[in-house]
Structures are given as structure tokens and as C-alpha cells.
Amino acid sequence: MSKIKAENVNVYYGSKQALFDVSIDIAEKEVTALIGPSGCGKSTFLRCLNRMNDVIEICRVEGSIKMDNLELNSRKLDVVRLRENVGMVFQKPNPFPKTIYENVAYGPTIHGIAQSKEEMDQIVETSLKKAALWNEVKDRLDEIGTGLSGGQQQRLCIARAISVSPEVILMDEPCSALDPIATAQIEELIDDLKKEVTIVIVTHSMSQAARVSQKTGFFHLGKLIEFGPTDKIFKNPDNQQTQDYITGRFG
Amino acid sequence: MNLILVTFIILLAFTSYYFGRKKALVIQSSQRLTALPKFYGYYLAAWCAAPALIIFVLWSVFEPSIVKTFILQDYTDQNLTKNELQLIYTKVKALAVGTYTGNITNFLDESANKYIQLKGIANSAKVAIILAILIFSLSFAYRSVQKNDRMREPVEIFLKWVLFVASLGAVLVTIGIIFSLLFEAIRFFQAVKIFDFIFGTHWYPAKTFVRDGQPDPELMKDAFGAVPLFAGTFFIAFIAMCVAIPIGLLSGIYLSEYAGRGVRKYAKPIIEILAGIPTVVYGFFAALTVGPFVKEIGNAMGLEVSSESALAAGAVMGVMIIPFISSLSDDVITAVPQNLRDGSYAMGATKSETVKKVIFPAALPGIVGSILLAVSRAVGETMIVVMASGLAANLTMNPLESTSTITAQIVVILIGDQQFGDPKTQSAFALGISLFIVTLFLNVIALSVVKRYREKYE
Numbered sequence: 001m002s003k004i005k006a007e008n009v010n011v012y013y014g015s016k017q018a019l020f021d022v023s024i025d026i027a028e029k030e031v032t033a034l035i036g037p038s039g040c041g042k043s044t045f046l047r048c049l050n051r052m053n054d055v056i057e058i059c060r061v062e063g064s065i066k067m068d069n070l071e072l073n074s075r076k077l078d079v080v081r082l083r084e085n086v087g088m089v090f091q092k093p094n095p096f097p098k099t100i101y102e103n104v105a106y107g108p109t110i111h112g113i114a115q116s117k118e119e120m121d122q123i124v125e126t127s128l129k130k131a132a133l134w135n136e137v138k139d140r141l142d143e144i145g146t147g148l149s150g151g152q153q154q155r156l157c158i159a160r161a162i163s164v165s166p167e168v169i170l171m172d173e174p175c176s177a178l179d180p181i182a183t184a185q186i187e188e189l190i191d192d193l194k195k196e197v198t199i200v201i202v203t204h205s206m207s208q209a210a211r212v213s214q215k216t217g218f219f220h221l222g223k224l225i226e227f228g229p230t231d232k233i234f235k236n237p238d239n240q241q242t243q244d245y246i247t248g249r250f251g
Numbered sequence: 252m253n254l255i256l257v258t259f260i261i262l263l264a265f266t267s268y269y270f271g272r273k274k275a276l277v278i279q280s281s282q283r284l285t286a287l288p289k290f291y292g293y294y295l296a297a298w299c300a301a302p303a304l305i306i307f308v309l310w311s312v313f314e315p316s317i318v319k320t321f322i323l324q325d326y327t328d329q330n331l332t333k334n335e336l337q338l339i340y341t342k343v344k345a346l347a348v349g350t351y352t353g354n355i356t357n358f359l360d361e362s363a364n365k366y367i368q369l370k371g372i373a374n375s376a377k378v379a380i381i382l383a384i385l386i387f388s389l390s391f392a393y394r395s396v397q398k399n400d401r402m403r404e405p406v407e408i409f410l411k412w413v414l415f416v417a418s419l420g421a422v423l424v425t426i427g428i429i430f431s432l433l434f435e436a437i438r439f440f441q442a443v444k445i446f447d448f449i450f451g452t453h454w455y456p457a458k459t460f461v462r463d464g465q466p467d468p469e470l471m472k473d474a475f476g477a478v479p480l481f482a483g484t485f486f487i488a489f490i491a492m493c494v495a496i497p498i499g500l501l502s503g504i505y506l507s508e509y510a511g512r513g514v515r516k517y518a519k520p521i522i523e524i525l526a527g528i529p530t531v532v533y534g535f536f537a538a539l540t541v542g543p544f545v546k547e548i549g550n551a552m553g554l555e556v557s558s559e560s561a562l563a564a565g566a567v568m569g570v571m572i573i574p575f576i577s578s579l580s581d582d583v584i585t586a587v588p589q590n591l592r593d594g595s596y597a598m599g600a601t602k603s604e605t606v607k608k609v610i611f612p613a614a615l616p617g618i619v620g621s622i623l624l625a626v627s628r629a630v631g632e633t634m635i636v637v638m639a640s641g642l643a644a645n646l647t648m649n650p651l652e653s654t655s656t657i658t659a660q661i662v663v664i665l666i667g668d669q670q671f672g673d674p675k676t677q678s679a680f681a682l683g684i685s686l687f688i689v690t691l692f693l694n695v696i697a698l699s700v701v702k703r704y705r706e707k708y709e
Binding site: 057 | 262511588590591593595596599600604608609
């Protein structure tokens with residue numbers, strides 16, 4: 001079942017075009033990986049899905065992106081509501097300079113989700129458990145989030161993202177700043193999360209894409225070259241460019 | 252004479268730089284250099300200039316006192332006091348230069364001749380010694396260059412010492428200022444009890460003025476109470492901060508987070524112009540425009556308002572301080588990493604929520620720093636207070652009355668005629684050092700607060 005349907009998306013930074021006619025169907029409760037060499041537009045596309053490109057003054061998005069038949073690329077869209085539904089995890093772990101508890105409680109607070117302190121405690125605990133961080137931090141929830149290790153910080157960011165129970169989580173190279181052990185933990189986490197959430201992950205690591213995703217899209221120079229089941233993309237791609245990239249001949 | 256000598260040393264140093272470098276290029280043709288050719292130049296130049304200049308400075312410092320001792324030797328049998336001796340020496344010097352207008356006694360004339368003679372000897376000796384040192388040190392250095400000794404290390408050590416002397420100078424000047432303040436303040440506290448100074452509530456130093464003779468100790472007790480001045484200082488600073496913190500902070504947040512690139516490009520320099528206006532201009536603006544305006548409004552509301560009011564001075568001072576806070580907090584907020592903003596926006600936070608909950612706390616140490624800088628500016632500000640808030644040291648908490656500050660009173664004490672040994676004059680030093688202690692204390696508190704926040708947020 002399709003969760004997000006993008007049609008003919010074009011993105012411009014000023015006069016420079018970054019994405020060309022990208023059309024893609026992202027299935028519900030699956031992991032979709034976007035791969036491709038640096039500067040190919042995969043992150044730009046990801047940021048269209050929760051309107052993070054709004055933050056960049058010179059950025060302009062054209063085309064249609066529908067999530068459950070709701071047009072995302074519309075002036076009328078309530079961006080706050082959208083971002084409550086579509087969480088995001090960034091390349092570099094970016095916990096707020098607040099306590100671990102406050103980091104996770106941030107989203108529920110601004111969206112008015114918890115009615116009482118007990119409810120908030122419950123949300124924080126569940127989110128941290130889902131992010132596989134609870135056991136490590138349950139005794140020091142009032143310590144500063146930035147004091148954790150890199151991998152823990154990134155899991156804290158994931159806990160923060162899932163605290164508002166989003167339907168979609170976008171991940172922009174979530175493991176590129178982490179060591180192999182932390183990466184393995186995050187990948188395991190992604191596997192667990194996909195039972196409840198639709199995940200779109202941008203990654204530089206092809207092996208990671210092969211490990212965690214069900215569908216893979218290959219971007220090159222702002223175009224979506226090929227999109228299909230991960231198995232097919234990695235074993236028997238239709239396109240020569242995809243074949244070359246997968247086998248490490250460029251990129 | 253001195254100017255020619257120094258110019259000569261410096262020119263010689265430049266020449267020896269080129270000479271040293273050239274020599275290095277010659278050495279290069281036969282053997283490997285120990286450093287780049289310019290180090291050979293630096294080495295020669297340093298050996299040329301440094302010893303000669305050091306001797307020159309030391310000579311110039313000690314020469315006058317040595318000459319003075321020689322001259323005053325002739326007067327030792329006359330049983331004169333220190334002040335009288337000083338007076339004689341001044342007369343002798345004036346006579347020697349030809350600016351003396353009083354009676355010329357034989358004795359004085361003789362001393363003046365002796366003075367001229369001594370000066371002449373000293374001058375020739377100075378030139379001779381410095382030339383000798385130049386020749387000696389240059390030939391020593393040149394031999395090193397010829398032997399192709401290691402050049403980098405001595406040059407680096409020399410530079411380290413130059414930097415050390417510069418920092419030492421700064422430290423010594425600071426210490427010197429503190430001690431001169433301290434000594435005069437101690438002399439003041441010999442005349443006035445420290446308790447009366449710190450806890451006294453009347454500041455009226457003019458009434459201790461007595462022609463020829465010691466002022467009445469009873470009067471002294473009641474004339475130098477610094478409480479009204481400290482109260483006035485902090486009161487006016489408080490009014491200024493009430494104006495400057497909200498406006499400065501909010502405009503800083505606007506400029507860094509909300510304003511478009513176009514607005515920021517023009518608005519920021521315009522706000523910073525406020526910091527470039529001389530305080531005197533603010534002063535008469537406060538005295539001639541804001542003061543009467545406040546008085547008029549107050550009168551219209553049936554309040555009694557002095558035309559020189561703490562409110563006018565404080566408000567204008569606040570305007571003066573706005574750019575400090577807005578510009579610094581703008582910089583600090585802009586420096587908050589973009590990924591924190593992204594994280595907050597991606598959670599669905601609005602701009603104001605992001606500013607309030609993420610950016611402001613992250614920037615707080617810097618913001619506190621800028622505010623404390625502004626407070627010390629406000630406490631030390633003089634001109635606006637002198638012009639707009641009057642000179643009468645009233646102990647009041649009514650912003651519509653006139654009051655005075657420590658800095659303004661120092662001005663009052665030190666303008667016009669004053670006698671150095673007078674407690675009235677010395678009280679300026681006592682005020683100065685207490686102001687210094689207060690701001691030092693504020694800074695220490697500020698730094699520890701900032702440090703604690705920083706530990707928490709990094």
C-alpha cells in the first residue's frame with residue numbers, strides 16, 4: 001500500500017535545479033532506501049517530504065507529493081501538523097542542550113500530547129524503550145543529552161522523533177557519524193520500527209541499504225535513475241548506471 | 252639627540268637584516284643553510300637593535316636621578332627638607348635651559364653650570380657606550396652568521412622574549428594603576444574612617460574645605476558617606492538595563508532569527524551606529540531633550556519632577572547600551588548550530604517555540620555575557636550622568652529626582668582647583684578603587700555563572 005506518492009517533483013536552489021521530475025511511490029510500513037553519489041539530490045528529496053526545505057530561503061519545490069491523499073507541496077498545508085506526522089533524524093546527532101527527559105518530551109510538549117506528568121513519563125519511557133536506549137539512561141534522565149556518546153545521542157534523536165508517534169520517519173544518513181557497533185544498533189532499531197512506521201532512509205552505505213531496506217531508489221545528478229525492490233536493485237538492476245554504482249565503478 | 256640615536260639604531264637594524272640575508276645567500280653557495288635566509292637577517296637585526304635599545308632605555312631612565320644626586324650633593328650641608336631640595340633642583344634645571352625668571356644667586360648659577368656640564372658628559376658617554384655596544388654585538392652576531400650557526404632557535408627565543416616583555420608591560424601597568432589607587436585610597440582612609448565611607452549616607456565633600464589648616468574631624472565624619480553614590484550608580488544602571496535588555500535582546504533575536512537577509516544587512520549597521528555616538532552627545536541629548544520632556548509629562552500628570560532626573564539619564568544610557576546587547580546577542584544566537592534549529596523544526600516546532608526552547612537556552616551563556624558587559628558599561632558611564640542627572644548626591648529611589656553616581660562625583664571632585672593632600676581630592680581615589688572592586692566582583696560572578704551554564708550545555 002502506498003503511503004507517499006511523489007509525482008514530477010522538481011526542486012530549485014535559486015536558479016540551479018537540484019531535482020528533475022522525480023516520481024516515486026513509498027510503501028507503508030516498509031523501509032525505503034535512497035542511494036546515490038554525493039550531491040545527487042537524495043537528501044533534497046527527503047527534505048521535501050516534511051517540508052524542511054522551507055527553512056532554506058532560496059529553495060523552490062514544484063510538483064505533487066501526496067501523503068494519504070493529502071497534498072504536501074501546498075501553501076495551505078499545516079506544516080506543524082505535517083511534521084508531527086513525519087519525523088526526521090539527521091546525519092549528525094543533534095540532541096538539544098537539555099536533559100535526556102526534556103529532549104524526548106520536547107515534541108509531546110509542543111503538540112500538547114500528554115495531559116499529565118504521568119502520561120509524559122510514560123511517553124518518554126516508551127519512546128526511549130522503542131529507541132533501545134531506556135536501559136542505558138533510565139537512571140540519568142536528568143543529565144544533559146549532549147553528554148551521551150555519539151550512538152546514544154543518535155538513538156536519543158530517534159526516541160525524540162518517535163515520541164509524537166509519527167507515521168513516517170525520515171532518516172538522513174543517520175549512521176554516517178557513528179562507529180560500526182552503534183551503526184549495527186541503529187540498523188536493528190530500524191528493523192523493529194518498520195512494524196509500526198514507514199521509514200525513508202538516505203544512506204551512503206550500499207551494504208546498509210541492502211541490509212535494512214525493502215525498496216531502493218538510485219539517484220544520480222538530480223534524477224531518480226531506478227527504483228524497485230532492494231533485491232532486484234542490488235542483484236539485477238535494469239539500468240547500466242545503477243549497475244556501475246552498485247558494483248563500485250563510480251561514486 | 253636621542254631621536255637621532257634611536258633612528259640610527261633602527262636604520263642600522265634594517266640594514267643588518269638585508270646584510271644578514273645576503274650573507275646567507277653567499278653561504279648557501281658552499282654549504283647547506285641552517286635556516287631560511289631571512290632568519291640570518293632577523294638574527295643580525297635583533298642583535299643589532301636589542302642590546303643597544305635596552306641600554307638606551309635604561310640609561311634614559313636612570314640618568315636624571317643620577318644627575319640630580321650629583322647636583323644636590325652641594326646642598327647636603329644646608330639641612331634642607333625633601334621638598335626644598337626638589338624646588339632647588341627644579342630651579343637649577345630651569346636656569347640651565349634658560350626659562351628661570353627669579354633671582355639668580357651665585358650658588359644657583361654654579362649649580363646650573365655644573366648641571367649643563369654633567370648633561371654634556373652624560374650625553375657623550377651615552378653615545379659612546381651605545382656605539383661600542385653596537386659594534387660589539389654586531390661583530391659577535393656576524394661571526395655566528397659566518398660560522399653558519401643554527402639561526403632558527405635564537406630568533407624564536409628572541410621573539411618569545413619580545414612577546415613576554417609586551418605582556419609584562421601590560422601586566423605591570425595594570426598593577427601600577429591598582430597600587431596608585433590603593434595608596435591614595437589608604438591615605439584617604441587615614442583621614443576618614445572606612446566605616447564612615449562605606450556606611451555614611453551623606454556625600455558632601457565641599458563642606459570639608461578649610462582654608463589653611465586641618466578640617467574639623469566632626470565635619471569629615473559626615474561628608475564622605477558613599478552610600479548615596481553607590482545607590483545612585485546602581486539605580487541609574489538599573490533604569491538603563493530596564494531599557495536596554497528588553498529592546499536589545501528582542502532586536503537581537505529579530506535580527507538573527509526573523510529578519511530577512513536584506514533587512515539584516517541594513518538594520519544591523521544602523522543599530523551599531525548607536526554605539527558610535529560619543530557619550531557627550533548622548534549627555535546633552537539627555538539634558539536638553541529627554542530631561543525637559545520627562546519633566547513636562549510628569550508635571551502634566553501632577554507629579555513633581557526635577558529637570559535633572561535619574562529617569563532621563565538612565566533611559567538615555569539604556570539607549571546607548573542597546574547596540575551592545577543586540578549586536579552581541581545577535582552574534583551569539585547566529586552562532587547556535589543550524590542542526591539544533593533543524594531538529595526543532597523537524598519536530599514540528601514553530602519559530603517562536605524554537606527560539607524560546609532551543610536557541611535561547613543554547614545561547615544563554617553568551618547572552619548573559621553580553622548583558623554583564625553592558626552592566627559594567629552602565630556602571631562606568633560618566634558623561635550622561637554628569638549632564639543629565641545632576642551632581643547633588645541625593646539618596647533617593649525616586650526616578651524623577653536627581654541623583655548622582657560614583658563616576659560623576661569623581662569628575663566633580665577633580666575639576667577645578669584642588670590640593671593633592673586634601674581628603675576631598677583623595678576621596679576620588681577611594682571612589683575609584685571601590686568602583687573597581689565592585690566591577691571586578693561583578694565580573695567574577697558573571698564569569699562563574701557563564702562557566703556553569705557552559706558546562707551544562709556543552
